[in-house]
Amino acid sequence: MHKSIQEKFNQKFRTLLSRNNLQNILIAISGGQDSLCLINLVKNFQEKFSKTISITYIYIDHQWTKNSQQQIKHLINIIKRTKNKFIIYEINQLINSELKARELRYNTIIKYSKQYGYTHIITAHTQTDKTETFLQHIIRGTSLNGITSFNEYRKFNENIHIHRPLLELKRKEIKWLCRKLYLPIWSDITNYNYIINRNRLRYELIPYINKYFNNNIDKKINDFLINSKLDNEYINQNAIKLYLHSRHKINIALNYKLIYKQHIALQIRTLQIFFFIIQNKISI
Incomplete structure (x- = not known):
């Protein structure tokens, strides 16, 4: 499975670079297992196919936990091994709303992209994220446009493009790969805060649906x-x-x-x- 995941990613990444004639690319990470998996896949791609491509990682720290500085140091140590650039933004204003935090995060990343000339952004979203986002949209009330907006490729505006190369993978596949490669996953306690709606979906609603209604909901x-x-x-x-x-x-x-x-x-x-x-x- 490891080889298959890497090969599929290599094919997608090569297509992305060649089709758009890219020399530099921005990768937004969160610090979880999905991000670690993406960092490892990109690192392997660079070593095998293109050491000249310029990769910049960007991380938005909302400072929701007391040990957020330790998590940043953890990420710095990981990305140092890739020899790529790492940008960190610290949000000083405490935001309790998941929706507002996401909006601020995206705005910060887009602003950085415009300022430094990045036209293509990669994120580590998976098929499980797609399921969670779909359920969130349904609960909030949305349109056909809304529920179909979360895709592998999205044109944010005329100059900014967003890619999600891991969107075909489930979270359990990512978890398996991280364990297989002994990747140092950081345990983020905010993932278990049930005030955040996405966490309730992830740990309560979706497992309930899988157990009692359909065991392949993704x-x-x-x-x-x-x-x-x-x-x-x-x-x-x-x-x-x-x-x-x-x-x-x-x-x-x-x-x-x-x-x-x-x-x-x-x-x-x-x-x-x-x-x-x-x-x-x-x-x-």
Whole structure:
């Protein structure tokens, strides 16, 4: 399994580098087992295929625990062995909201990317993260766009691209690989804080579903999301066609009579496209 995981990662990483002609890349890590696995896979890739590619790791420390400094030292020791650059941001403001912390984390990483010219960002998200995110979206109330937004590749804006090369792997596969390679996993106590909704999903809801309803929930949700993504892309394509056909050639306006004849799903998407373009001042 180890060889298979490394080979699949090597193929994805080589495609990413060659397709985009990349010489440097930014990797966002959290310090957990998924990040350790990603660091090891990248290190092996560099040693075998490309020692010249410039890798920068970035870590956002929310300082939620008293031993966060020790965790940073732990990460520094690991990344030192890879001989890559390591950037650390410390968040001085204590944020209890998981959603706000995630937003701040992403904003910090994107800001750093823009400032230093990184166009492609890699994260260590797995298929289990995809399952958890899907359930969070469902609980909060979301749309077809919302539940299908967590993919292996995401275009954040015109210049920033996000890649998740481990998205096909389950957390138990990552755990197996870390043990196989004796990777020094840091035990983060915040993972067991049930005030954080994702932890309740991870340690209570998902195991309950696996035990009493379906013992392969990750795969079933992933299959559902693949089908949903196809449906979503079909609706989006038709909404774009409707927008292009109904927009005014000169004024900022739409032919509402033409739009009104279409299905309500297309009406909503077309209006979303219209307002998005106005807000961002872009043209299609």
